[in-house]
Amino acid sequence: MIRVLIADDEPMIRAGIRAVLASDPDLAVVAEAADGHRAVDLVQRHRPEVAVLDIRMPGLGGIEAAAEIRRTAPATGVVMLTTFGEDDYILRALSGGAAGFLIKSGEPEELIAGIRAVADGAAYLSPRVAARVVAHLAAGGAGAAVGRRAAARERTDALTARERDVLALVGSGLSNGRIARRLHLAEGTVKAHVSSILARLGVDNRAAAAVVAHEAGIALPPAEAQ
Structure with missing residues (x-):
């Protein structure tokens, strides 16, 4: 309950x-x-x-x-x-x-x-x-929007392929357990990946990481993340 x-x-x-x-x-x-x-x-x-x-x-x-x-x-x-x-x-x-x-x-x-x-x-x-x-963060105009998207993609490109997979599912609202089942990983491995992602993106929590995933365009729609 x-x-x-x-x-x-x-x-x-x-x-x-x-x-x-x-x-x-x-x-x-x-x-x-x-x-x-x-x-x-x-x-x-x-x-x-x-x-x-x-x-x-x-x-x-x-x-x-x-x-x-x-x-x-x-x-x-x-x-x-x-x-x-x-x-x-x-x-x-x-x-x-x-x-x-x-x-x-x-x-x-x-x-x-x-x-x-x-x-x-x-x-x-x-x-x-x-x-x-994402729209609010890009409110400085079309150039700013492009710049923020490019910056987000650059940040996510610095991640490993597996970390990007994990971040995409974090951005879709999945827990560590559900990400582990989706990617066929141990939950402890996913937890380690999430900790590394937060550190490498320079954010403090999963919600902020999810925003980066959406800015970079890698967050999966909820229906696809299930």
């Missing part, structure tokens, strides 16, 4: 998320909060596998709450909920340790997939979030 905390200042959003998660017998909502401070307190009390946080909440916002949760309850994975137009917040949340990013208006199946991926230790970027982040 994957225990989930929901934090959003809009009761109807919380109710909608709760209803979606109720459709999956492996997911259980153990607590709800309307602000970041309460979310952090409830994570300390219930220790859920995943905390789903609105990226903007009154008082302590989702980004700050995510950082506090990662500091005080590192076993709890954080999924951020965002809307279009919040690209700057997403980039800040990436550096704060959030592992999943979903659009509020996305499909219910995507919410469940994201929670499952994060609970399994993976990073999950909604395809629309990934597209928004």
